[in-house]
Amino acid sequence: MSDINNAEPKTKECGYLYLTITALLIAIFSAGLTLMIASYMYHGSYEPFELPPEVTTSNVKRMIVSHKKVILFKIEAKNRCYILPSTMSKEIAFSKFSFVNSALTKELLLDVADYEGVEFCGSTPAYILEKSKPQQ
Structure with a gap:
C-alpha cells in the first residue's frame, strides 16, 4: 500500500x-x-527609389566625377541629389535602387564626390544610391 x-x-x-x-x-x-x-x-531604413511622374529629362541633371568613380543626378522636382557608384551604372535600367534616408553631410559629400560634386549639388541634399536587396 x-x-x-x-x-x-x-x-x-x-x-x-x-x-x-x-x-x-x-x-x-x-x-x-x-x-x-x-x-x-x-527592411532597414531604406526607402524604394522611384522617380516621380513629374520628373522629365529636362529637370534631371547628370554629372560624372570620373576620378571618384561616381555619377551624380540632381533632380529638381524632388530637390535631391543622388550619388551612384559608376560600377553600378550599367544596372540602372534593370535594377531597383534604394537610398539611405539621411542626407550626406558636406564633408562626406566632399569625400565621396570631391569639390565638383559639392558644387554640382550645391544646397540640395545628397543621398547615396545602392542596389536594393531582393525582398523574400
Missing part, C-alpha cells in the same frame, strides 16, 4: 516536469518564430 502512495507524488512531479518542459518549448518556439517574422518584415 505504501508503494501506491509513493507512486502518486512521483507521477504528479513528472506531470509538472513535462508540463514545464512543454511550456518552455512553446515559449522558445514562439520567440524564434516571432524573430523570424520580424526579420522578414524589417
